[in-house]
Each structure stands twice: as structure tokens, then as C-alpha cells.
Amino acid sequence: MRYQSTRGGVSGISFKDAVLMGLADDGGLLLPETIPSLSEGDIDALSRLAYPELAFQIISLYAGDLPSAALKTLIERSYGTFTHPDITPVVHEDGVYILELFHGPTLAFKDVALQFLGNLFEYLLIERNQKMNILGATSGDTGSAAIAGIRGKKNINIFILHPQGKTSPIQELQMTTVTDPNVFNLAVEGTFDDAQAIVKEIFGDVAFKNQYALGAVNSINWARVLAQVVYYFYAFGRVQRLTGCREVDFSVPTGNFGDIFAGYIARRMGLPIRRLILATNENNILARFVRHGDYSLGTVVSTPSPSMDIQIASNFERYLFxxxxxxxxxxTQAMADFRTHGRLHFSDTQQAKVREDFLALSVDGEQTLATIRAFHELTSYVLDPHTAVGVRAGRDLAGGECPVVCLATAHPAKFGDAVRRAIGRDPQRPPSLEGIEDKPKRCENIPADTQAVRDYLIQNAC
Known part of the structure; x- marks a missing residue:
């Protein structure tokens, strides 16, 4: 399997090189040159596997230059950190199947990919006797999961930018209480989109990127998306065995388009997904794109689901390709137009194609809290606000002909304020969060300025 850039300037590179390159050197995002096609028999066989073996089989299709024994070891090490034996269990509550993706070290779906990616980075860097400086921006969960995957690893420093005061308190603490010497937290005086723009601008300077061996750990990196493809196959297999249905719908809360793009790849591989339902909050650039062909910048607003408080979706370019x-x-031309004008235009034919691939709904803050409240009253199950957005969209848009799987992207304890507003009490904290407010913290405030971040990198790069 070889990899290419969405912008056409990079092609024919190996999986290992794609992982270490992160953002393509031409400014695009890397994708496989071909997507494997699986038969119905292949999918039936995969659906019976336990999660680690399933991950090995799926990732192997895309990582031909990684020795099988090494890949198995990396997968076992990565998912050995999860607290549930099924890694990503599926539970049935009030007519929907909930894919729980929050049993990793930081209680969010990002752990599924970032535990693997952290171990993969360390393996490749030791193999090549190289060092790397990870640079990433987060709206909340990516940062803590990336830090958990990289902390203490050999040959790597990690620099994570988060928008100052715009993540949940628990999300911030999960980042800033990690004081390993290879971890650097930067609170940017701006929005997530400001932080993400700084990261992309720095990566766009290829000479600087190469000089300081910059690597990407957010969903810019193809390995992140690839690891997330696995749980679509896993959930399909579990639900298909429970219901006998040959198709499922997936409802995916998403702001950066990475999680649902993984589902899109799974579907292109042959997984019988009938509908991919894109669920978002008031920061609804993606929902407007799917429903009306309107991909235009709006103003970021704060919501009870802060990880989706995004207007520029990093992974959208992969689907655009x-x-x-x-x-x-x-x-390349489309992304240049977007940088200049803040919007993209699509033909009627293109819009029709988008609506064949996705359905979409924007769920506002009051609807989110109402969904948490109603779901809890019926089932005693507590949804986090992002998952609630997905549940609401799934119920409103799924036709009822086949099961609906809603991705539960975070543990409710990470968003205690929103849950408290919805059900009148705090969610139960898992052991990993006990006493987190009392731990030592390390974080530096920094202006939303590219040069300031570059200077900080220069001073602290390994």
C-alpha cells in the first residue's frame, strides 16, 4: 500500500513514511492510493473477531511495510491500557446501540487511535534512530489523549495547543496535570480554529518542519483515521449478531470530520453502512455543507459540547478529494479559494453526491441537554453532551428500517457541568479522575501568534 497527498504533490510513499510525515509536504493530507475492497464473506469473518485481532487484520491492509509481529505487539500494548475487555463495547439502550469509545486512559474516543499512534511513533523513531517533535491543536479530547499516548516515550517531545478557557475543566486538567518532561501544554489566547491555523501554518513551512522534525498526532495523521476505521467494523459485527440485520446506520457526533470520515472509509471498503449521520452542534459548517452545500465560515460559539466548537474541519479536505x-x-484550488473567501461552492451534482454519502443535523444546546435528561429518565444511562448530539440526530434522521449505532465519544464525567444542568447531579467519576484537581499542573499561556509558537518550539524541541 502506497500513499498520496490530496493536493497531488506527494505520492508513492510507504505507510511508515506517511505516519512520520503527518501533513504532506505539499500541504495536503495523506490518503492510500487505493482503498481495499472486502467481500461479504470477508466482512462476516472479520465481524467474529475480538477487537485486537480485528484491529490487526484491518490495519494490516494499509501497513504492508510494518512487520506482522511488530504490529501485533503494538496493538496488544495499545489496547492493554483500556479498562473494558471488549475495548469498545456496544450497549443497547432505549432503541439505540451505543458504541462506547471512552474506556481508554483519558475517557474519550481519541484514545482508541492515539494509544496506537504513540506506540507506533516510538517504534518507528527507535528503528530509524530519529527524534520527533509532535505539534498539535485540540478542542479538548485530542490533546489529553495525545499526551497520554506520548508521555514518557523515547525520542519524542509533544507540544499541544488548546484554546484558553474554552475546553471543559476536566479536559484541561487531563492535559495540564501531565508533567512529564517531554510534554508541553500551551494555552492559546483564542479559539480552537486559531490554534489549528497556527499548527497548519507551521507545518506548511517545510524547511522549518524538517529542521525541527515536526510530526502530527491529530487527525491530520492518516494513522489516526485508520485506527478509527476498526471500531466501525467491530460495532457492525456486534449489532449484526444481535439483530440479524445486514445493514446499520451510524450516527456520529463530529466537528473535525475525522471520526465520520473513518466511517466513510469503512463504507468504501464494503462495510454495509446504510446511512452515515453527521451530528453537530450550533457550530454547524458540516451540517450546512451536507444539507445545503454551504461550506462557509461562521463565528465559533460556545456550547455544552465544546469538542465540536469548530468551524474549520481538518479532515474535510480528505472527503473533498x-x-x-x-x-x-x-x-489545491478549492483550499486556496477557501483561505481567500471563507467559503466553497458546489454544483448540484456534487451536492447530490454528498447527500448520498451523508445525512446531517445540527443540534443546539437546549436540545442537547434535553436529550441527556430524557434519556436518563428512561434508562438511567448518562450521555455525555457530544454523544447526546449523536443520539438526537440518529433518532431524528434514521428511518427505522435497520439498527442505529450512536458513537459515544466521551465519558460523561468529562463534562460534569453540562450533565449537572441536564439531570441535576454530577455524573459518577471513574477512578482515573479522582483527585485530579489537586495534582501539580504545568501550562504556559501564549498569544494566538504563529511566530510566538515557532519561537517556543525552537527553545524546547528535542
Whole structure:
């Protein structure tokens, strides 16, 4: 399997090189040159596997230059940190199947990919006798999961930018209470989109990127998306065995388009997903795109689901590549137009194609809290606010002909304020959060300025 850039300037690179490159050197995002196609028999066989073996089989299709024994060891080490034996269990509550993705070290779906990616980075860097400086921006969960995956690893420093005061208190503490010497937390005086723009601008300077061996741990990195493809196959297998249905719908709360893009890849591989339901909050650039062809910047507003308080979706460019018939020049022009004008235009034919791939709904804050409240009253199950957005969208848009799987992207204890507003009490804290407020913290405030971040990197890079 070889990899190419969405912008056409990079092609023919190996999986190992794609992982270490992160953002392509031409500014695009890396994708496999071909997507494996699985038969119904292949999918039936995969659906019976335990999670680690399933992960090995799926990832192997894309990582041909990684020795099988090494890949198995990396997977076993990565998912050995999860607290549930099924890794990503599926539970049935009030007519929907909830795929619980929050049993990793930081209680969020990002752990599924970032525990693997952290171990993969360390393996590749030791193999090549290289060092790396990870640079990433987070709206909340990516930062803590990335830090948990990288802390204490050999040959790597990690620099995470988060928007000052705009993550949940628990999300911030999960980052800032990690004081390992290879971890650097930077609170940016701006929004997530400001932080993400700084990261992309720095990565766009190829000479600087190479000089300081910068690597990407957020969903810019293809390995992140690949690891998330696995749990779509896992959930399908569990629900298919329970119901006998040959198709399922997936409802996916998403702000950065990475999680639902993993589902799109699974579908292209042949997984019988009938509908991919894109669920978002008031920061609804993605929902407007799917429903009306309106991909235009709005103003970021704060909501009870802060990890989706995003207006510029990093992974949208990967889908755009397929929407524009895999034409790298067209993608390059489209992204230049978006930087200049803050919007993209799509033909009626393209809009029809998007609506074949996705349904979408924007769920506001009051609807989110009402969903948490009603679901709890019926089932005693506590949804986090992002999962509640997915449950609401799934119920409103799924046709009822087949089961609906809602991705539970975080443990409710990470968003205690929202849960308290909805059900009148705090969610139960898992052991990993006990006493987190009392731990030592390390974080530096920094202006939303690219040069300031570059200077900090220069001073602290390994």
C-alpha cells in the first residue's frame, strides 16, 4: 500500500513514511492510493473477531511495510491500557446501540487511535534512530489523549495547543496535570480554529518542519483515521449478531470530520453502512455543507459540547478529494479559494453526491441537554453532551428500517457541568479522575501568534 497527498504533490510513499510525515509536504493530507475492497464473506469473518485481532487484520491492509509481529505487539500494548475487555463495547439502550469509545486512559474516543499512534511513533523513531517533535491543536479530547499516548516515550517531545478557557475543566486538567518532561501544554489566547491555523501554518513551512522534525498526532495523521476505521467494523459485527440485520446506520457526533470520515472509509471498503449521520452542534459548517452545500465560515460559539466548537474541519479536505474525483489540482484550488473567501461552492451534482454519502443535523444546546435528561429518565444511562448530539440526530434522521449505532465519544464525567444542568447531579467519576484537581499542573499561556509558537518550539524541541 502506497500513499498520496490530496493536493497531488506527494505520492508513492510507504505507510511508515506517511505516519512520520503527518501533513504532506505539499500541504495536503495523506490518503492510500487505493482503498481495499472486502467481500461479504470477508466482512462476516472479520465481524467474529475480538477487537485486537480485528484491529490487526484491518490495519494490516494499509501497513504492508510494518512487520506482522511488530504490529501485533503494538496493538496488544495499545489496547492493554483500556479498562473494558471488549475495548469498545456496544450497549443497547432505549432503541439505540451505543458504541462506547471512552474506556481508554483519558475517557474519550481519541484514545482508541492515539494509544496506537504513540506506540507506533516510538517504534518507528527507535528503528530509524530519529527524534520527533509532535505539534498539535485540540478542542479538548485530542490533546489529553495525545499526551497520554506520548508521555514518557523515547525520542519524542509533544507540544499541544488548546484554546484558553474554552475546553471543559476536566479536559484541561487531563492535559495540564501531565508533567512529564517531554510534554508541553500551551494555552492559546483564542479559539480552537486559531490554534489549528497556527499548527497548519507551521507545518506548511517545510524547511522549518524538517529542521525541527515536526510530526502530527491529530487527525491530520492518516494513522489516526485508520485506527478509527476498526471500531466501525467491530460495532457492525456486534449489532449484526444481535439483530440479524445486514445493514446499520451510524450516527456520529463530529466537528473535525475525522471520526465520520473513518466511517466513510469503512463504507468504501464494503462495510454495509446504510446511512452515515453527521451530528453537530450550533457550530454547524458540516451540517450546512451536507444539507445545503454551504461550506462557509461562521463565528465559533460556545456550547455544552465544546469538542465540536469548530468551524474549520481538518479532515474535510480528505472527503473533498473524493468529491472532486481525486483531482489534486482541483483540491489545491478549492483550499486556496477557501483561505481567500471563507467559503466553497458546489454544483448540484456534487451536492447530490454528498447527500448520498451523508445525512446531517445540527443540534443546539437546549436540545442537547434535553436529550441527556430524557434519556436518563428512561434508562438511567448518562450521555455525555457530544454523544447526546449523536443520539438526537440518529433518532431524528434514521428511518427505522435497520439498527442505529450512536458513537459515544466521551465519558460523561468529562463534562460534569453540562450533565449537572441536564439531570441535576454530577455524573459518577471513574477512578482515573479522582483527585485530579489537586495534582501539580504545568501550562504556559501564549498569544494566538504563529511566530510566538515557532519561537517556543525552537527553545524546547528535542
Amino acid at each position: 473524493y468529491l472532486l474525483d481525486e483531482d489534486g489540482a482541483a483540491v
